[in-house]
Amino acid sequence: MTAIADVARLAGVSKATASRALSGRGHVAEATRRRVETAAAEIGYIVSPDAASLVTGRTKNIGVVIPFVNRWFFGEVLEGLERTLLSAGYDLTLYNVDGAGPDRDRVFEFFLARKRVDAVIAVGVDLAEHELAALERRDKPVVVLGGGEAGALGPARLGIDDRAVGQLATEHLLQLGHTRLVHLAGDGAAARPLSVQGLRRHGYLDAMSAAGLAPRGRAEVVETEMTMPGGYEAALQLLGQPGRRPTAVFAASDEVAFGAIRAAERLGMSVPHDLSIVGVDGHEYAEMFGLTTVEQSPSGQGRAAVDLVLRLLGEGAEADPLPDSGAPLPTRLVVRTSTMRAPL
Amino acid sequence: MTAIADVARLAGVSKATASRALSGRGHVAEATRRRVETAAAEIGYIVSPDAASLVTGRTKNIGVVIPFVNRWFFGEVLEGLERTLLSAGYDLTLYNVDGAGPDRDRVFEFFLARKRVDAVIAVGVDLAEHELAALERRDKPVVVLGGGEAGALGPARLGIDDRAVGQLATEHLLQLGHTRLVHLAGDGAAARPLSVQGLRRHGYLDAMSAAGLAPRGRAEVVETEMTMPGGYEAALQLLGQPGRRPTAVFAASDEVAFGAIRAAERLGMSVPHDLSIVGVDGHEYAEMFGLTTVEQSPSGQGRAAVDLVLRLLGEGAEADPLPDSGAPLPTRLVVRTSTMRAPL
DNA sequence: CGGATGTATGGAACCGGTTCCAGTCGAGAT
DNA sequence: ATCTCGACTGGAACCGGTTCCATACATCCG
Numbered sequence: 142m143t144a145i146a147d148v149a150r151l152a153g154v155s156k157a158t159a160s161r162a163l164s165g166r167g168h169v170a171e172a173t174r175r176r177v178e179t180a181a182a183e184i185g186y187i188v189s190p191d192a193a194s195l196v197t198g199r200t201k202n203i204g205v206v207i208p209f210v211n212r213w214f215f216g217e218v219l220e221g222l223e224r225t226l227l228s229a230g231y232d233l234t235l236y237n238v239d240g241a242g243p244d245r246d247r248v249f250e251f252f253l254a255r256k257r258v259d260a261v262i263a264v265g266v267d268l269a270e271h272e273l274a275a276l277e278r279r280d281k282p283v284v285v286l287g288g289g290e291a292g293a294l295g296p297a298r299l300g301i302d303d304r305a306v307g308q309l310a311t312e313h314l315l316q317l318g319h320t321r322l323v324h325l326a327g328d329g330a331a332a333r334p335l336s337v338q339g340l341r342r343h344g345y346l347d348a349m350s351a352a353g354l355a356p357r358g359r360a361e362v363v364e365t366e367m368t369m370p371g372g373y374e375a376a377l378q379l380l381g382q383p384g385r386r387p388t389a390v391f392a393a394s395d396e397v398a399f400g401a402i403r404a405a406e407r408l409g410m411s412v413p414h415d416l417s418i419v420g421v422d423g424h425e426y427a428e429m430f431g432l433t434t435v436e437q438s439p440s441g442q443g444r445a446a447v448d449l450v451l452r453l454l455g456e457g458a459e460a461d462p463l464p465d466s467g468a469p470l471p472t473r474l475v476v477r478t479s480t481m482r483a484p485l
Numbered sequence: 486m487t488a489i490a491d492v493a494r495l496a497g498v499s500k501a502t503a504s505r506a507l508s509g510r511g512h513v514a515e516a517t518r519r520r521v522e523t524a525a526a527e528i529g530y531i532v533s534p535d536a537a538s539l540v541t542g543r544t545k546n547i548g549v550v551i552p553f554v555n556r557w558f559f560g561e562v563l564e565g566l567e568r569t570l571l572s573a574g575y576d577l578t579l580y581n582v583d584g585a586g587p588d589r590d591r592v593f594e595f596f597l598a599r600k601r602v603d604a605v606i607a608v609g610v611d612l613a614e615h616e617l618a619a620l621e622r623r624d625k626p627v628v629v630l631g632g633g634e635a636g637a638l639g640p641a642r643l644g645i646d647d648r649a650v651g652q653l654a655t656e657h658l659l660q661l662g663h664t665r666l667v668h669l670a671g672d673g674a675a676a677r678p679l680s681v682q683g684l685r686r687h688g689y690l691d692a693m694s695a696a697g698l699a700p701r702g703r704a705e706v707v708e709t710e711m712t713m714p715g716g717y718e719a720a721l722q723l724l725g726q727p728g729r730r731p732t733a734v735f736a737a738s739d740e741v742a743f744g745a746i747r748a749a750e751r752l753g754m755s756v757p758h759d760l761s762i763v764g765v766d767g768h769e770y771a772e773m774f775g776l777t778t779v780e781q782s783p784s785g786q787g788r789a790a791v792d793l794v795l796r797l798l799g800e801g802a803e804a805d806p807l808p809d810s811g812a813p814l815p816t817r818l819v820v821r822t823s824t825m826r827a828p829l
Numbered sequence: 830c831g832g833a834t835g836t837a838t839g840g841a842a843c844c845g846g847t848t849c850c851a852g853t854c855g856a857g858a859t
Numbered sequence: 860a861t862c863t864c865g866a867c868t869g870g871a872a873c874c875g876g877t878t879c880c881a882t883a884c885a886t887c888c889g
């Protein structure tokens with residue numbers, strides 16, 4: 142309805158000058174700029190992003206691929222991404238892609254390959270070779286958050302050191318004198334060693350071996366869905382068995398840990414007196430559960446991913462030249478009341 | 486890189502014909518269409534959505550405004566929206582807007598008012614007059630999901646009947662013989678009577694009055710954040726007080742109910758023997774907690790919202806002429822083990 | 830068999846910006 | 860005084876599609 146030509150006419154300048162004045166590119170006399178700006182304000186002019194991106198090739202829009210929105214970690218990351226992108230003037234287009242399947246192919250081939258996004262942030266998804274290649278071919282920077290091997294080739298990666306996290310959590314239990322440990326791992330931990338759950342499991346096994354507790358790799362690991370009911374069911378089954386119970390559990394995520402806490406209580410065990418439990422995430426409910434956990438900041442990771450992507454797009458490149466390049470994002474152990482010294 | 490002109494040249498037709506063949510609009514001979522299609526496939530042609538929407542004015546993109554992504558209900562709605570939009574060939578641009586503030590204004594004035602979205606779906610947000618007006622002015626249909634008065638004027642509304650939900654849950658407790666009830670309401674329930682939490686509270690009060698239990702409006706209501714820790718803290722405080730404890734709690738959401746269950750157990754009370762608890766949502770964890778709840782289907786609501794919005798946009802208008810217009814979305818009471826007859 | 834109707838196609842305008850290129854003009858340099 | 864340079868501005872091309880209009884031809888009708 143109201144195009145830049147209208148603004149130009151009203152301000153008595155050419156389209157070219159109006160464009161320069163409003164976008165801030167090129168030389169425009171101060172007086173002219175003001176005239177154009179008031180004219181624009183007067184008729185309520187808003188640039189058409191379509192027209193602009195048609196010619197510039199930039200959309201000010203980032204595609205985010207995420208497998209769940211209703212798992213705490215992912216939801217939190219998403220919020221961090223959204224807020225940061227918004228304040229940078231970018232839109233966020235959401236692609237909720239879980240596992241494989243035709244939907245996933247559609248997203249990559251149809252949606253992402255089109256020119257609507259300037260870059261892609263993938264959260265906790267392993268991109269396949271051909272998916273990466275398709276994006277590469279269209280010159281779309283890709284940032285992967287979480288999972289995978291840190292130093293590997295391919296897209297820019299970002300995330301915590303999940304293996305170190307697993308080690309840290311396990312060592313905490315070991316230092317408390319526990320010797321009968323169990324790891325409630327995420328499903329696929331053994332099958333996909335480079336996934337988040339795989340790396341955490343690896344860290345657990347490392348710590349166990351180092352303590353001489355798993356000479357023949359018999360440190361117990363049970364896989365389950367990384368949700369509260371997942372942890373509940375797994376723990377119920379595990380702790381319900383006759384024989385010598387474990388005295389400590391390393392849960393692959395806080396949600397799993399919550400489920401395990403509830404299962405233990407349901408079985409009449411007291412946490413931490415009969416069972417110590419440590420999780421990872423720093424879930425907002427961890428305090429309420431008194432859960433000892435290895436904290437990370439998913440929203441901070443979202444922010445970091447946005448920073449990185451904007452840098453790849455050449456925004457604020459002058460600002461800070463790769464301040465934290467490559468280093469894993471921070472984590473820290475927070476000890477609460479779900480862990481204590483092993484019983485004698 | 487590869488434009489429609491290239492396709493046209495390769496197929497030996499004009500741009501106009503190529504466009505018609507690929508978009509399916511207008512008359513094109515079957516043989517020609519095939520030729521164009523193979524040509525397009527050969528060079529890997531993909532339409533530029535920017536160019537297309539520049540001229541058609543449609544972006545195939547829907548803006549979604551949502552206050553949280555990390556509360557179960559909202560996350561679930563978001564997933565439903567995403568999946569449904571995706572399969573309809575639409576993108577979803579996310580605006581995580583909570584409360585008021587400059588960010589919110591930016592979203593409405595800068596992002597949504599631009600021409601990047603064809604319509605807006607607002608989930609659990611009260612749109613202000615001027616916000617609605619701004620969208621109206623730009624001819625953007627708006628669908629509001631959740632909250633508000635069903636029959637009111639203004640944008641298309643969609644949602645469950647929250648007042649009936651509150652009544653239903655409360656009546657369930659009353660029928661079990663409980664007389665000392667408490668309602669853990671969402672914050673702002675009293676202050677904003679048309680909000681989700683306000684309507685649920687209203688339903689609770691209605692049922693209480695009808696049962697003659699609140700002659701002077703003294704049915705107890707405590708407000709809290711609608712999260713698990715919120716329910717936990719509120720219940721801890723409520724149940725920790727000396728005096729006659731309530732025997733039943735109606736929690737405004739399942740997450741609040743989970744917190745209340747945990748608080749009760751922490752205080753040595755048994756659920757349901759000492760305390761019956763009913764929630765609302767049909768949270769995926771409800772089964773694990775054995776929670777009696779009034780179930781709704783947030784992802785189904787997301788789907789319904791998309792259907793409605795597409796109808797407003799004139800897609801599939803022929804298909805079904807307003808099948809469920811106006812009727813509140815379905816809910817049902819699911820009785821589990823968190824409620825039982827009141828003690829004598 | 831002439832005119833009406835309809836299908837198939839191409840040419841060209843257009844959507845609303847950005848940017849290249851060229852031209853004007855004033856100021857500082859020589 | 861002339862030249863040079865840089866700031867400022869306008870004209871026009873262009874991004875990549877869609878769609879209006881005109882034209883060509885085949886078909887159908889009375």
